[in-house]
Amino acid sequence: MKLDFLKKFKNTYFKYVESLSPQEKQKIEGYLYITLTLFTVSFFGFFAITPTLSTISNLDKQYKDNNLVYEALNKKLGNLQLLDFQYREIQPDLEFIYSAIPRSAKIPYLGRQLENIAINNNVSVAKLNFNSVEIYPNKKIDPIFSFNFVINVIGKEADVNNFIADIINFDRIIGIDRIITGKDEENKQLASITGRAYFSDK
CATH class of the missing domain: 1.20.5 (Single alpha-helices involved in coiled-coils or other helix-helix interfaces)
Known part of the structure; x- marks a missing residue:
């Protein structure tokens, strides 16, 4: 179809x-x-x-x-x-x-600074010891570390007091844990200062 x-x-x-x-x-x-x-x-x-x-x-x-x-x-x-x-x-x-707060302990540099402060204040350093610093293994969350040091100085009372004030106020942060003062046989001022210095690992 x-x-x-x-x-x-x-x-x-x-x-x-x-x-x-x-x-x-x-x-x-x-x-x-x-x-x-x-x-x-x-x-x-x-x-x-x-x-x-x-x-x-x-x-x-x-x-x-x-x-x-x-x-x-x-x-x-x-x-x-x-x-x-x-x-x-x-x-x-x-x-x-x-x-x-330096980025490392800088212990030798701190030692020279303390000795220079002593010289500037006419005091003699009889002893300067630094405790060991453990930074490894680092289990701290806070990156700020510290270590103790002990410095013994001899001099006139006013000079020793000025030395202590300069340590507290100089550019690196120093904490004072203990200060022991007294007189030696020659009636000179003695001071034994236990301090704490801080540093960062960052």
Whole structure:
């Protein structure tokens, strides 16, 4: 039934075309070529454009992701610049902080400092001992360590008192655990000072 219809349509179409003038046939052929051309362009254009649209979508996503990364990097850079500015602000004070609590025990250096303080106050050092420092294994959460020292000095009473005051007030933080004073056979002032010095391992 369907084939008969197609045959009748074909015969009718050819009869209609044969009855047309050459100019009309030329117009129909032109319309037919235009229609086929538009259909072909649309058909293949669809498959050509689809990957392009997908590429554009991916590029747009990458652009947005890159913008997020760029903004995050800018924020991090701003924070680093702020930290650098704050560090420069406190940098002049760091020397005083490291002098007060040095990053290591610096026992020989502390010994020379105590001897110089004694010389400046006209007292003689009769004894200077430092206790051992255990820093390993470090089971402390607090990074501040300390060690004891004992220094015995001899001199005039005023000079000994000045020596004690200078130890308490000089640039490194020193805690005084005990002070024993007295007189020797020559009536000179004696002082035995047990102190504690602090340092950090950071």
